[in-house]
Amino acid sequence: xxxxxxxxxxxxxxxxxxxxxHALRDVSLDIHKGDIYGIIGMSGAxxxxxxxxxxxxERPTGGTVTVNGKDLSKLSEKELREARKDIGMIFQHFNLLxxxxxxxxxxxxxxxxxxxxxxxxxxxxxxxKIVGLEEKAKAYPVQLSGGQKQRVAIARVLAxxxxxxxxxxATSALDPQTTKSILQLLKEINRQYGxxxxxxxxxxxxxxxxxSHVAIIDQGNLAEHGKVEDIFLAPKSREAKRLIYQGYEKxxxxxxxxxxxxxxxxxxxxxxVIGNMVLAFKSPVNIxxxxxxxxxxxxKGEMVLQLPEDEEIGHKMIAYLKNARLAVEELExxxx
Amino acid sequence: xxxxxxxxxxxxGIGETLWMVLASAFFGYVIGLPMGILLTVTGKxxxxxxxxxxxxxxxxxxxxxxxPFLILLLMLQPLTxxxxxxxxxxxxxxxxxxxxxxxxxxxxxxxxxxxVDHGVIEAALSMGASTWTIIFKVLLTEARTSLVVNAxxxxxxxxxxxxxxxxxxxxxxGDIAIRYGYYRWQPNILYVTVILLVVLAQxxxxxxxxxxxxxxxxxxx
Numbered sequence: 217x218x219x220x221x222x223x224x225x226x227x228x229x230x231x232x233x234x235x236x237x238h239a240l241r242d243v244s245l246d247i248h249k250g251d252i253y254g255i256i257g258m259s260g261a262x263x264x265x266x267x268x269x270x271x272x273x274e275r276p277t278g279g280t281v282t283v284n285g286k287d288l289s290k291l292s293e294k295e296l297r298e299a300r301k302d303i304g305m306i307f308q309h310f311n312l313l314x315x316x317x318x319x320x321x322x323x324x325x326x327x328x329x330x331x332x333x334x335x336x337x338x339x340x341x342x343x344x345k346i347v348g349l350e351e352k353a354k355a356y357p358v359q360l361s362g363g364q365k366q367r368v369a370i371a372r373v374l375a376x377x378x379x380x381x382x383x384x385x386a387t388s389a390l391d392p393q394t395t396k397s398i399l400q401l402l403k404e405i406n407r408q409y410g411x412x413x414x415x416x417x418x419x420x421x422x423x424x425x426x427x428s429h430v431a432i433i434d435q436g437n438l439a440e441h442g443k444v445e446d447i448f449l450a451p452k453s454r455e456a457k458r459l460i461y462q463g464y465e466k467x468x469x470x471x472x473x474x475x476x477x478x479x480x481x482x483x484x485x486x487x488x489v490i491g492n493m494v495l496a497f498k499s500p501v502n503i504x505x506x507x508x509x510x511x512x513x514x515x516k517g518e519m520v521l522q523l524p525e526d527e528e529i530g531h532k533m534i535a536y537l538k539n540a541r542l543a544v545e546e547l548e549x550x551x552x
Numbered sequence: 553x554x555x556x557x558x559x560x561x562x563x564x565g566i567g568e569t570l571w572m573v574l575a576s577a578f579f580g581y582v583i584g585l586p587m588g589i590l591l592t593v594t595g596k597x598x599x600x601x602x603x604x605x606x607x608x609x610x611x612x613x614x615x616x617x618x619x620p621f622l623i624l625l626l627m628l629q630p631l632t633x634x635x636x637x638x639x640x641x642x643x644x645x646x647x648x649x650x651x652x653x654x655x656x657x658x659x660x661x662x663x664x665x666x667x668v669d670h671g672v673i674e675a676a677l678s679m680g681a682s683t684w685t686i687i688f689k690v691l692l693t694e695a696r697t698s699l700v701v702n703a704x705x706x707x708x709x710x711x712x713x714x715x716x717x718x719x720x721x722x723x724x725x726g727d728i729a730i731r732y733g734y735y736r737w738q739p740n741i742l743y744v745t746v747i748l749l750v751v752l753a754q755x756x757x758x759x760x761x762x763x764x765x766x767x768x769x770x771x772x773x
Contacts, residue, residue, distance in 0.1 A: 271678055273674060273677055273678060297680040297681075297682060298680060299680075300677070300678060300679065300680040301679065301680040303678070304678070304679075305675070305678040307671055307674070307675060309669075309671050311669070311671040311672045311674065311675035312672070312675075313672060313690065313693070313694060314672075314694060314769065314770050315693050315694050315696060315697075315767075315768075315769045315770070316693070316769070317769075324676075324679065324689070325679040325680075327685075327689070328676075328679055328680060328681050328682075328685055356769040356770070358769070358770045358771065369675075376679060376680075382678075
């Protein structure tokens with residue numbers, strides 16, 4: 217199947233007075249219809265520039281971006297404006313019109329499309345219902361919380377019936393609880409309307425929560441990309457390792473002789489794997505880091521264990537864990 | 553204190569001043585608003601950067617703003633005569649006032665429009681909004697509070713200029729203050745006109761602030 221977004225050899229260079237900044241170098245990526253594609257990187261990695269090249273808010277200096285079979289660089293200005301109506305975008309700081317009420321904000325893209333006011337209002341109301349804010353229709357953005365503002369922004373984006381939704385750090389200004397509910401909403405939108413979503417973030421947790429695929433951007437380069445579960449199980453690039461291990465970077469400073477990272481992906485939540493191992497070997501292990509959760513009875517997540525100093529027991533434990541269908545990786549000096 | 557004749561003259565002066573100030577402010581915006589929009593849109597961070605157009609209007613605005621008003625008024629006398637047949641009196645003063653106010657207003661408009669959050673403009677662009685849509689539905693509407701506040705400041709600046717024009721037979725309260733208060737040394741008339749000018753300035757300020765508050769939706773009720 218032809219990808220809905222095809223990025224080929226994308227380059228972006230900013231010419232500044234003091235020096236030229238190469239924000240993106242030879243990035244190629246295919247995003248397919250229905251994907252929730254995460255683009256993750258440290259701040260300054262170039263991910264925001266990359267997402268702005270997908271709707272040409274930023275014009276690439278090289279390479280091509282093909283959306284729905286159309287090479288964006290070949291479009292006239294008018295055609296580009298039309299193409300943008302299929303590519304919605306939400307932002308970290310919501311970017312609502314502060315002098316317009318909630319409903320008028322949602323009407324805005326419909327006005328741009330030239331829809332009659334009464335009809336636009338009716339349609340806007342439907343989208344406000346989807347995001348659960350119909351009772352706030354007459355309020356102004358200043359009266360809303362961050363999460364509510366992002367919901368209005370989502371309703372506004374849905375109003376133009378986009379095929380693609382770009383999210384530029386859409387949850388970075390929100391608290392963890394609100395982040396969860398916004399991510400949940402995005403997931404629903406993806407499922408119900410089949411909208412392809414591109415999520416820009418610096419948090420691995422966001423990628424794990426909703427993304428099917430992920431691309432890791434490091435200093436303008438595409439470090440690694442693929443399915444989230446594959447990369448999470450066995451990150452290859454240095455940058456991917458850094459992002460995935462960022463949760464226990466501090467813990468690792470007191471790393472013992474033998475540390476292993478284990479990833480749970482298919483074991484039952486009810487199976488006490490670590491406990492059984494300790495009992496079997498009669499030797500304690502130290503849990504340095506753990507981030508696991510129960511997903512419909514299946515244990516998901518990761519742990520960092522410090523194994524006993526005894527070489528032989530350590531080896532046997534690794535074999536035991538592998539045997540228990542866990543992904544095991546030795547962490548000798550993984551931090552820079 | 554004042555004779556009946558003098559009172560009538562002062563009342564007429566108030567009318568002339570209001571006419572001069574409001575008409576000049578209006579025509580000043582006819583010139584300054586499009587110019588300010590052009591400066592914003594073609595500026596380095598604008599939605600249609602154009603260094604040449606920007607520089608041209610930038611220079612025009614700077615030239616007119618750096619000429620002292622009284623000298624501008626004298627320089628423009630031939631033009632005023634050409635347009636209105638005479639170069640003195642309240643109506644004639646509208647010409648130099650407008651030309652002095654236009655470039656000044658353009659700068660005020662530019663600074664108001666530049667306050668609009670770039671993210672909101674970016675959001676509109678991402679929805680496929682045209683340049684015109686962004687000017688009318690994003691820039692001018694989002695910046696409306698600041699535009700009104702600056703219009704108030706501009707109007708009071710024009711009020712000050714109009715009083716200055718009194719030195720060259722400009723009409724209005726400034727004219728009365730100079731002819732009666734200064735040349736004939738009638739301090740009572742001088743003080744009355746000054747007080748009236750202060751009251752007018754206060755009035756403009758109050759009205760402007762009131763409007764800017766009423767139209768601002770960024771307040772939490």
